[in-house]
Amino acid sequence: MNPHDPILPTAPAAPRRFLPMLLVLFVGSGCAALIYEIVWLQLLQLVIGSTAVSLAVLLGTFMGGMCLGSLLLPRVVSVRRHPLRVYALLELGIGAIGLVVLFGMPYVEQVYSHYAGHGAPGIWLRGAVAAVCLLPPTLLMGATLPAIARWVETDAEGVSWLGFFYGGNLAGAVFGCLLAGFYLLRVHDMATATYVAFALNLAVAAIALALAASLARHEVPAGPTTNENARPAAGAWAVYLAIALSGMSALGAEVVWTRLLSLMLGGTVYTFSLILAVFLIGLGIGSTLGAILTRGAVSSRVALGICQWFLTAAIAWTAVMISQSLPYWPIVPGLSPSPWYIFQLDLVRCLWAILPPACLWGASFPLALAAVAARGQDPGRLVGGVYAANTIGAIAGALVFSLLLVPTIGTAGAERVLIGLALTAALVALLPLVRRSSGTLRLGGATTLAAAVGVAGCLAWSVTPVPWELVAFGRATPSLLAQSAPGIVKDVPEDPGDADVFCTYVGEGTNVSVAVTMTADGVRSFHGAGKIQASTLAADMRLQRMLGHLPALVHKKPESVLVVACGAGITAGTFVLHPDVKRVVICDIEPLVPTIVTPMFGVENYHVVDGIARENPHTVNGKQVKVVYDDGRHFLRTTPEKFDIITSDPIDPWVKGCAALNTVEYYQMCRDHLNPGGIVCLWIPLYESNLATSKSVIATFFQVFPNGILWSNEHKAFGSDAVWSNERDGFGYDAVLFGQIEPTVIDVDELQGRLDRPDHKLVKQSLREVGFGEFNQEGTDLLTTYSGEAPLLKEWSRGAQINTDRNLRLQYLAGMWLNSNMGEKILSGILAYYQFPAQLFVGSPESVQTLRQALTRAGRKSSPELARDRAGLSR
Structure with a gap:
């Protein structure tokens, strides 16, 4: 929005005075929403599984509901409805459904267990279960911002307040994330966390209703100030596309960086809470700064485009920090007398790496709002449209990066794609502005954009894969590098005797990153989640054989066996030696493990999965062996x-x-x-x-x-x-x-x-x-x-x-x-x-x-x- 445009009529002075109070309400609403999100996703993972496909179904459904809610509310709820009362009813509905999900989950579980299967029908059923549980509350969550947006006008100050509301919601989400992850679920349980979120919903709804009752009835007249049929500013399509691409890069980056940082910090619930909290902190800071910027920017669209171009550098910063800096910080977790000291270091590392791009993604939302705002436009539709575009992009980013890009081109390749998305968003926002009305390009603007493309290409070229040591040893990487320095740990040593440890395979699968290493004395290890999960070391071989032979010898006549988690396959392989065993089913979450990793331990596991086809049984030593992913x-x-x-x-x-x-x-x-x-x-x-x-x-x-x-x-x-x-x-x-x-x-x-x-x-x-x-x-x-x-x-x-x-x-x-x-x-x-x-x-x-x-x-x-x-x- 251009501040030089004529000033539009504003809401009455008394309601405008209460905007800071609404900001506080949005903090409480965001806190409750994040608590619910953590609880619901955790509950549903227990029912439909925790594979990448299941998580993608859950996340897509959750965010899809938010998107639909933001689009539908302005179209089904009249602009004449009191914004505070609508908002209060939405909060009450979210709380009520939150309780229904908590107590209804056992019944959902029974129905799902009865009909569930594998393959495409199973995925559709998972989606149906997720939709039944998540769409009703997330529709209401997505509608809250458009509902409250109708309290303001679509002038510069009003759009700025919308950015502040969004930032307040994110600030509450940060608190809810940390409260749930570090206290409610650590000390109590999911039921207690739900009750706390429900209490927040009640408090927010009660305050909103009290505010509505204490003020004279506030209506936005359907006249020159607000026109339900008013269209966004000219060229809004470019802004919608840019903010969708921004959302896609934001969620894609969260997928990639959460995966890498969890290797570095340890993949605990606390690590995931810290990463999410830092990401939300950045979004909140950026949204606040963007809201301020909308009041003084000559062109919000130009500011949005520049913000996206800065994102190319910020994404490259994070990629370089994660691959070339943080793994070498001299941090030895085992020296800490308390886990709380390690959490402080983890927080600092997350802030250092991901705060800059998160701030820029946060600033993009209010800038996009200002760029498409037009006089007389329904604020609810304005917010709903931009929010929906951003969310659609976020859904695509989460699904494409987790299910397709990371498994096929790796995290480094995915980060290069992120830079490309940010660059494309910048070009989409800025390109219409370098065209003259005659259709010709402005030479200076075109030259600037060409230079921006070149710089982004150089930044993408600077991205390198994380060191294999991080995939293999995770948080112990600094200790390993310190013990082997200088120059002892090598990727492919000329002589194995020259290296203590060298890597023979690294793979980034759909669900987990894995590695296989070998020491100079011939010990091979399988690594997952940043640590050794199986090896040919004497202690591990003893345990892996014991886990199979002990039950097979105690059982009078074992014929059928289920092995949960394949690993190096050594436990599964023990069963093919027992003459009574006829069938072995191996269940593993990551396809890379049975197909690539386990055959590398063929001597030790008696070639239990060598040459096995996906989910088709084969015969080993007369036993039927089947792998289920x-x-x-x-x-x-x-x-x-x-x-x-x-x-x-x-x-x-x-x-x-x-x-x-x-x-x-x-x-x-x-x-x-x-x-x-x-x-x-x-x-x-x-x-x-x-x-x-x-x-x-x-x-x-x-x-x-x-x-x-x-x-x-x-x-x-x-x-x-x-x-x-x-x-x-x-x-x-x-x-x-x-x-x-x-x-x-x-x-x-x-x-x-x-x-x-x-x-x-x-x-x-x-x-x-x-x-x-x-x-x-x-x-x-x-x-x-x-x-x-x-x-x-x-x-x-x-x-x-x-x-x-x-x-x-x-x-x-x-x-x-x-x-x-x-x-x-x-x-x-x-x-x-x-x-x-x-x-x-x-x-x-x-x-x-x-x-x-x-x-x-x-x-x-x-x-x-x-x-x-x-x-x-x-x-």
Whole structure:
């Protein structure tokens, strides 16, 4: 809008005085909206899954509802309706639907589980469920800004206030994001968070109604001041297109940078909250500055175009900072005595990297409003149109970048596309202004735009991929680089002996970035979420084989197996050695893993997935092996199949979303999908954890499997006689949770007898390769990993926070303490409650006595020592 245009009639003086109060209301509204968004997306992910497709469906539905709401309200609600009363009713409706979604989700879950499947029909059903749950409240959310916009006029001051409202809404969203992520969901649960958001809706609605009642009735007359049929300013199409491209680049950047920063900071719920909060802070600051700028800009369209061109430099800044600067900041998280210090550093890194472009995206919205505003225009339609264009672009950006661009051209390529989008938005906004009325170009303007294109090209050229070390080692990258400097860590060393670690594969998949590395002494590792998830290191090989062989040998005759999370495939591969097994189903969320990563560990996993076609079974050693690309929880919810064994080896519980594979409800799903005599086996880390986290995992599992057993992976199994010494301390490293519906009884003689049979020769060899059988028979050595069972650990787990779908407590506990190293203390505390389980291990007196002595040599305490140690370790 040009400030030299004639000043339009304004609203009455008394209502204009209350605009700052409306700004405060919008802060509360934004806070409630972000709390709802976090809760709803978390609730729905539990139902329709947490794959990239499911997340895209959820995000697209959420933002699509906002877009429709902003477009529909000005068309279905008359301009004569009191803006404050309309706004209050919208807030009340949002709160009411928020409660309906919370209490109605179990019923939605039942219906979805009954009809859900895989493939295209499954995706359509996910979309239908998301629409039923999210469209009603998001339609109302999207309508709030157009509704309140009718309180102002479309003059320079009024449009400026619209920018302030938008900024206030974003300021509230920042507070809601941090309140939900760092307090409401960490300390309470999703129900409490919903009640807080509902209370905010009620308070905002009550204040709005009180303001409406205290003032004389405010109407915007449908006359010379406001004309419902008035059209936007000439050439508005260019502004709508520019703001749509700006929205596309903004959400695309959020997808890309959240992925990269979560590798660097650790993919916890707190990291995602900080990244979102910083992004919203930037949008809020930019919106406020843009609102101020609209009052003094000679041409808002020119300002919008320049803002988009500055975005090309700001995007390049962030890309360079993430790939070439932040990974090398000398930050060692393990040195911090408190996670709150690390959060401060994480906040600074996020601000340094992403605040500049976020501010420019925030400024774009009020500048676009001013650029299309025309005298007499309905403010609701003005805001609704610009908001809808921006949101449509944002939806496209989120979907295209997450599902298409990142998996195909990588994050660096996606960042170059972001620069191209910002440049295109600048050209779209500015190009009409360099044309004369005769149609010819102004030479100076054309030259300036050509130079801008050249500069943007140079900026795009400056973008480089993040170092592979960041994909592989995440937040530990500075420590790795410090240990290997100078010049020891190399991408492709001329001689492997010249490098401690080098990379053999890096891939950025639809759901996660992965890498495979090798050390100079031949240890290969699979990396996901910025850390090692599986390797050929002795400690890991022992655990991975143990997770498969233990349930397969305890079960009387296992025929069908479900493996949740493929990884290096070593656990899945153990099952193809067992003669009774006929079918193995492997469920993994990321297609890159079974197709590319797992075959790289073919020797160790017995080539379990080599050459397998997508979701089509093949035969390995006479066993039918099938790979399903889905998250394990969603697969279990939607499959009618039952199994003799279910093993689960997901990414660490501190990674956002993984706590859903450790809830009471998930374990109940596993239990319900077991055949009679079936077994559930679950990997749990004791490293990168604290006592409260480990108690939560173990107590939650034991709540569903009250006869459950804990087996620990101690590769230094017999103290001074250790044969598995390496760079990792084996005591308290990780463990296996084991559960059956029936009480478990293990016949020691029968188990060893099976191993001695000719058809179990490969199983026996597989156990020996990882150290079982060095001191006793293989079966006895395997059983010496016993560390406790549910009835004996009730006292140890007293006060544990049970992880449920409604609180997902584990991801908040684990995310807080991922930089701690208390595994040895945790296991020592568990072993202080050790008693030889005579009801668990049966057989000949000689075999049972041999096992009892082996357990004693493995560090399990005898009864006289138990009371003494318990006093010191239970606290």
